[in-house]
Amino acid sequence: MSVQPLLTARGLVKRYGRVIALNNADFDLYPGEILAVIGDNGAGKSSLIKAISGAVNPDEGEIQLEGKTVQFRSPMEARDAGIETVYQNLALSPALSIADNMFLGREIRKPGIAGSLFRMLDRSTMEKRARDKLTELGLMTIQNISQSVETLSGGQRQGVAVARAAAFGSKVVIMDEPTAALGVKESRRVLELILDVKKRGMPIVLISHNMPHVFEVADRIHIHRLGRRLTVIDPKQYTMSDAVAFMTGAKKPPEEALAA
């Protein structure tokens, strides 16, 4: 490919005491693509995207966004640079309401003086938009939009986190297992949403253990194993069985794929 990657990482290392979560990992994301990241539990997928999105500081390695070396010291900085992330642990504030969580850090203020001078939140607008976003995702069982997130079911919570990222991403959206707790209907909506975001020209990183989903939407598949990128494959050239075999170590990936 001659296109320049939008986001790259080289030689990322992250150690936790004795544990090595990232062991010289590389990463490339190209403009407009859906990149799936797959791998065993504990392979280091979440650690990889945390390093990229500023949630943890890698011990070694370099990250470039649009060709410029970046070093995000906080998720805030990554967000400001246009990278929006759905973390696996969701990063929601349990005691706050659904709307508060969706708009955390970019609240909508009332129009006029109430908003500009008294900085008053526009609760009704925020709640309305939150409700719309969730309905878009098919999360219709939420009875009370002002209930606190801690009282939501596992899947409803995940829906809130996904809706938030989709609504606000500007350059890259990263999703760490966004459908893990979702029902059939809700998962489908998330996939549609991902394709939708792609259509808007924004690249997406999707971490998932669901092979049919991955093969349905991904343009390229990054296979992570034992803390590093093992290979990147094209879902049109390999089957799900191949992917699973590579990621579990049942088969060695072919040489050319390694270079991808």
Place this chain on the structure above:
Amino acid sequence: MSVQPLLTARGLVKRYGRVIALNNADFDLYPGEILAVIGDNGAGKSSLIKAISGAVNPDEGEIQLEGKTVQFRSPMEARDAGIETVYQNLALSPALSIADNMFLGREIRKPGIAGSLFRMLDRSTMEKRARDKLTELGLMTIQNISQSVETLSGGQRQGVAVARAAAFGSKVVIMDEPTAALGVKESRRVLELILDVKKRGMPIVLISHNMPHVFEVADRIHIHRLGRRLTVIDPKQYTMSDAVAFMTGAKKPPEEALAA
């Protein structure tokens, strides 16, 4: 069926403020079967099994275990009655080690006087067994068995919770989305484990959003919708599409199924 159900519930109601999580829900589990429970996010599946396992007290309704009315006031009591549960939020103590978590509440003591008089834990045995259980589930990426659970990846954590329930259940094992965060390999192991438990004669309740998994292992499928049991179907007589259509309200279930 003329066999007596092992575990039944009738007319369960659970309200949270304005929210009605269980709205007159029924439930039946027969000896030796694998009963899948499916439903939209927020349908009340977790609330149902929490009510059954003593984790929440239903506002109304009755539960019977082996024909006798029971009222578990704590998960401890349910456990003592032989009901082992994997909760959706996993119920692990983040700061404790993997082995400590697996054996929480039924620790192994050193043989001899060290154990009987000084009540000393047998750490090495506990760690060894924990390692074995996890390996059985294919969770091979755990590098340090004495690391605290909060440092595990999402899937590794789930593995610990599942391994614990499988190791200790005696009458009923309930699993609330046990494979949600698991990888392909690890999920497969959990399914095998479920079939294994069933072979030992123990019935299992499996909550899952993964239709292929559900249809692969379930003997009967309980479809939950809007806080109550909509119907129970036989996976051999209905397709996945039917099940999904029922649970999302796309199709009404047939009369006879309703009675099941």
Place this chain on the structure above:
Amino acid sequence: MAQAQEFEKVLSDSDKSVASFDEHGVSLLRRVQHFLHGNPAAVPLIVLVLSIIIFGVAIGGRFFSSYTLTLILQQIAVVGILGAAQTLVILTAGIDLSIGVVMVISAVVMGNFAVGYGWPAIIAVPVGLLVGALCGLLNGALVAYVKLPPFIVTLGTWNVIMATNFIYSANETIREADVSAQAPLLHLFGTSFKVGNAVLTLGVIAMVILVLVLWYVLNHTAWGRHVYAVGDDPEAAKLSGIQTKKVLMAVYSLAGLIAAFAAWVAIGRNGSISPSWAVTDYNLQAITATVIGGISLFGGRGSILGTLFGAMIVGVVSMGLNMLGADPQWKVFLTGVLIIGAVAIDQWIRKVSA
């Protein structure tokens, strides 16, 4: 690209309405429960009303006199304001043990500048406020940037500020007469006026307004929500892009500033300014008001209105016991019983309303 799995095809027909349940014929009890569920600060309010009624019955008319009831407000004004500051900090899952001495040193600074060095009071007051805010800023920096536990940080600064207070002031009390003569502005919040039999001071009004303003800020501005989010789950707050450090800095500084404001009110109440106010355990009182008001020490939960009611509960109980003429030790005893009792009732109401 592969296709959606077969069974996903039926989804287009799925039900699209939002779940809702019958709310017909909801009983009054259940409505009360819903109300309490949605308005947690109402619970300490109920406890407050209950305690007023109990003491009123036990003591009779004297207790219900508007004079007595407003006196209670005067007595709690300082603790109420400090409690408001403490609430901000506790909402972030912190604690500020230094808040009482920050108040004292701010008062001493105001007094020394206005009376000792003879600066105009209109400048001495801002200087005092600044000192309070700086003390808070120091706490905030240590908590947010050096990442030390708030308990330790403020225990340390408590010692440091306490010592500085005594060294700087040379333990000298500034007499009321001198304050009145040279800097009457310092007595502003002691100004009292009568409404019928009730005697209110500007200090009481200030406390109420302050709490209302903070309530607004906490509930209706973005910053307020961030304060809750930081206390609720700091990790999640950070990941969702909140600048937790800045929020913490602001909260501790604001708490210091409010403590300095409490100093101004306290000067109004006491007339004189004494460095040895530091001996009174204002902290514990403020924390007690906060916790009785239903703010969780683990952060992120509770309404600042609760703190106001919490302070009033403490005031009512201690005045009530005084007027019943209880022996000092029995008074201590009963205070203990009542603290537990108030929170037990609170907990019970919450439970039946859950």
Place this chain on the structure above:
Amino acid sequence: MAQAQEFEKVLSDSDKSVASFDEHGVSLLRRVQHFLHGNPAAVPLIVLVLSIIIFGVAIGGRFFSSYTLTLILQQIAVVGILGAAQTLVILTAGIDLSIGVVMVISAVVMGNFAVGYGWPAIIAVPVGLLVGALCGLLNGALVAYVKLPPFIVTLGTWNVIMATNFIYSANETIREADVSAQAPLLHLFGTSFKVGNAVLTLGVIAMVILVLVLWYVLNHTAWGRHVYAVGDDPEAAKLSGIQTKKVLMAVYSLAGLIAAFAAWVAIGRNGSISPSWAVTDYNLQAITATVIGGISLFGGRGSILGTLFGAMIVGVVSMGLNMLGADPQWKVFLTGVLIIGAVAIDQWIRKVSA
């Protein structure tokens, strides 16, 4: 029954070895880091050693004398024991503000029974211990069964026990001479013996043994793990079948019992028994030792050995400052600075060792 999906067939060939990485050529630094990572109590120990060295250099030989160093141990014995009790409670994410007055009332009971009513000391001591345990039981019941926040419960019982102490004792001090004459057993832990120049008391030995026993219990018995689990995440602990209520009851009762034991040690140290010990802020000292020792106030984290070192750090600092001849107020000031400093170093070591 359907079949496993196609792509799952390849799993039989997957890699079966447990992940592991090269540990060859691991640097010394990294090994130290690993060690500290696995032994959190080592961090306050390092801070302790550092502070001894700093004061040793500043003060010279006098400070290093075994006399001085053992004197410090004598001074902290009571606080160390109370800190151990407090640690248990804090590990469950609670706090026990009443622990100081529980100690005092237990001491008064021991003294009154042995000296006042003339019972044999061998009975008076268990009676005192029982009183302590009962106070703890009351706290435990209110926390576990009535589900009140520990802060409020123990603030309430603090008042109640404090008042009871003064009412029961009529504020009368039992003089040392009387104790020596009638109940020398009460002075047991004051017994001192020399090892070279070092003067140790049985109280010091008791503190060390107590902490070691508790360390064993917390780390090597099931009950100990349950204490951690309850503090870590009570909801999870309950769901995993731990009887959280029983654990809480046991922890608070044990804390009361240990406080009563501290009373016995305190009688040995002070000679006389005075109800007005209650005014000293033993609580804050015990909590400070605990927190400096690295126990998290949010529960579930930290090693009780840390508390021991925490108490020693406080002892070393205050003795060091005394020997440097600091002015009382400057001493307070420096104590504040040092509290913060000690924990900052601790935090820093943890960070580089993470």
Place this chain on the structure above:
Amino acid sequence: QEVGACLITKTDTNPFFVKMKEGATAKAKELGVNLKSYAGKVDGDSESQVAAIESCIADGAKGILLTASDTKGIVSTVKKARDAGILVIALDTPLDPLDAADATFATDNFEAGRLIGAWAAATLGDKAKEAKIGFLDLTPDQPTVDVLRDQGFMAGFGIDTKDVNKIGDEDDPRIVGHDVTNGNEEGGRKAMENLLQKDNTINVIHTINEPAAVGAYQALKAVGLEGQVLIVSVDGGCPGVKSVTEGVIGATSQQYPLLMASLGIEAIAAFAKDGTKPKPTEGKDFFDTGVNLVTDKPANGVTSIDTKEGTAKCWG
């Protein structure tokens, strides 16, 4: 109508105030006065005393007996009470200024200090010139009792007090240092330990009261120095006198809290009847309830009573 009165003490843990309350309660019963008692949490806790005075006003009391913790700071609140027509009598501790109260019933605290100072100097004889003296004072803000006793001791011992209204401005090299005790045992012990760390050749200790003296003794005993130090104090409670008998304390100035209390109640009763206010002792600006030096080792030129007499007069 019943006469209401209030007694507000610094603490109710110091036996001195416990006795004072007992005395006042007994007298009040006798005269049919309805007495309510209040106390600060610790010595120095002025806020509780302020709240107590306010409660008394709200309660419609006729008179207040007050031992002030913060002798300057409380003055404005006292004024409110007097403005409300309440008779305010300072017991034990004069207010600052003294005439902020309607009357003061107290020990002559300067004299109490002077007696123990003079006794200590006379007892040491020649050695007084190179004495090493430690002062265990009350609270940091130097309330009147503290200043009077401390400076009285210096006057009696032969130390130049410089400003007699201020503790700590002296430059006599014999002074090792001052520390505060909050007037209780634990505080006395800590302060003593602190001074010993400064200089362990201390041989004279002035203590603000007997609880502080008891604490100081414990600290000395812990390091085996109890035999070499002369402790003097003020109070003359029964345990204190017993300590003098045993040689733990060298000498103590005995005060008479029961007298203060009963005089105070009588004054309030009288005031309620016809508005008469109590008069000060001839030649003084307060009512002197008397003081005696108690010691078994009388010294030349210092009047004293022995412990037998002291025991007869002691108060609890």
